[in-house]
Amino acid sequence: MHNFGYFEEGSVGKVSDVRIWQRILGYCQPHKLGIFSSIFLSLLITCATLALPRLMQLGIDTYIAVAGQDTAIRLAGLANLAFIYGGAVLLAFAAGFIQVVLLEYIGQSIMHRLRNDLYQHILGLDLAFFHRHPVGRLVTRLTNDIQNMHEMFTSVMVTLCNDLLKLVGILVVLSFINLRLAVVMGLFLPLALTVTLFFSRLAREQFRAVRSQLAVVNSFLQENISAVTLVQLYGRELASRTRFNVLNHEFMQRSLAQVRLFGFFMPLSEFLSSLAMAVILWYGGGEVLKRQLTIGELVAFFSYMRLFFQPMRDLSQKYSIVQSALASAERIFQLLDKGSSIHSPKDPLCIDSVKGEIRFEQVGFSYEEDQGDGQKEGQQDGQGVLRDINLQIRAGETLALVGSTGAGKSTLISLLVRFYDPSQGRILLDGHDLRDFAVSDLRRKIGLVLQEVLIEPDTVLANIRLETGMNRVEVEAMLAETGMDAFIQRLPKGLDTRIGEGGLDLSSGEKQLLAFARILCRDPAVLILDEATSSVDTEAENLLEQAVEASFAGRTSIIIAHRLSTVRRADRIVVMDQGRIAEQGSHDELMAQGGLYANLIALDLQER
C-alpha cells in the first residue's frame, strides 16, 4: 500500500504557502542548471512518449488501412516507422534514467546542506531551548523530516513534472487530431480531478488514522511487556489481554477501512477511464463513419486516453507526499528561525588577560517555560531558583559552594558561563558585565569542568588540546606541572593512545582527568569544578586532587564541593539554601555558627 509520507502532530503543510516554497527554492538555487536540465529532460520524455500513439496512427493510416499501394513499399514504410518507434522508446528510457540520477543527486545535495545547516543551528541554541524540546523531536527533524523532503525532491518532482507535462501535451495533441473529440474528452478532466483530489484527502486521513492507532498499540505493548512481572504478579493477564484486544481490533478496523478506500478508488479510476473509452468508441467511431476522423486517429485517441489516466492516479498520491513534505519543511524552517537567547554583543569587549574577580549583584534567576503562545511562565509562581544573590569573589580566591540537592549551586555556575542569563541583576568579571564579552571568549576565560565528558574519536593528545592549538611539548609540560602525566603514562601509547569510538575506553576517573586537562589547556582565569559525586578509582581521585590543588594556585576557583577535604582547602565556603546564600565564611567560622553548614558536615556533605 502506498506510503503517504511521514506525519507528526497531525500537521499537514499548505501547498499554497508561498513563504515555504520561496525558502525551498532558495535551497534549489545552487542547482539551477541541474533543475533546468531535468525539466528539459522531462520535455524530451514527454515528446518521445506522446510520439508513440502518433506513430501508430501514421502506420495505420499511411500503410495498413490503405488499399492500392505496393505491399513492399508499405512494409518498408512500416519498418521505418517501427524503427523510429523503437528510437523514441529508447530516447524516453535514456532521458528517464539521466533525469532520475540527476534529480537524486540534486535532492541528496540539498538534504545534505539542510541537515548540516540544521545541525549547526541546533548546536548554537541556548540550553533553555533544549529543556523545552525533547531530544527525540530534534532527531526527528534531522532524520524523518529531512527524509520526507528528500522524497518530494526526487520521486515526486520527477513524476510531478513529467505527469503535468504529459497531461497538457496529451490535451494539445488531441485537439490537433480532432478538436471536437478533444473537447468531449476535456469534460472528463474536472470529473477525474475532483475524484482524485477527494480520494487523496480521504486516503491521507485514513493513513494517519492507521498510523496513530499503530502507535497506540506499540506503546501499549512496550509498557505491558516491559512490566510483565507486575502484570503476572497482580494477576492482570485477563485485563491486559482484553484491553489489547480492543486496541488491536480498532487497528484492524482502521486498516480495513483504508483497504476498502483503495479497493474503491482503484476500480473507480479504471471505471472512469473505461467510460472515457466508451465515449471515444461511440463519438469517435461516429466521426470515423462520417469521415471526420481516420481509423489511425481513433486508435491514437484510445492510446492517448490510456496515457491520460495514469498521471491522474499518480498525481493524487504525489500530492499527499508534497503536503507532508511541506509540513516537514515548515517544521525545519521554524527550527532554523529559532534564535538563541544567549547572544554575543555586536562589539564585544577585547581584554587579553583578566584577573578573575567576580561579582554577583542582586542576581535572580528562574527557568522559564515557554507556554507556546509567547508567554513565559516563571517557576514556583514567580519565585526564582536563585534569589538576591550578592557575592564578590576576589581574584585568586578559592571558593567552595555547598548546599543540599536543588539548592541552586549548578544554576549559579550555569549563569557564570552564560548557559543562561540572569533574570534580574548582573554578573561582572573584572568589573565588566558578562554580557559584554563574546560568549566563546567568556567560556575560554571561565573554564568549567563538568562531570560529563565528550570524547572525540581521536588520540588523547587531540582530545586534550582540542582547538587550542597548543603543541605537544606545551601539553606535556602542563600535564607534568599538575602531576597528571602519571595518568598518561598508564595508557598503552601515552598521549598517542586512541580513545572513543573504536579506541580505548577510559574509566570514569580517567575521563575526569581528561576533562580537567582539557580546560587547563585554555588557561582560564577562573576555574569552576563540579566535584565528582560518583566514585572514581582512588588512584584517579588522588591524581585529580593533586591536579586541582596545583591549578587552583593563582586562579580564581569555584568548586561545587562534595568532599570534606575540598571545603577545608577553600578560602571561603558559601552555603546555598533554596536559591539564596544562607551562610558564608571559613570552615571553622561556619562550624562555630552551628547552622546549616554544621548540619551538612554532620551528614558529611552527603546530600549530593
Ligand SMILES: Nc1ncnc2c1ncn2[C@@H]1O[C@H](COP(=O)(O)OP(=O)(O)OP(=O)(O)O)[C@@H](O)[C@H]1O
Ligand atoms: N533545566 C531546568 N529546568 C527547570 N528547572 C530546573 C532546571 N535545572 C534545575 N532546575 C531546578 O532548579 C533548582 C536548582 O537546581 P540546581 O541543579 O541548580 O541545584 P543544585 O544545588 O546544583 O542541586 P544538585 O546538588 O542536586 O545538583 C531545582 O529545583 C531544580 O529542580
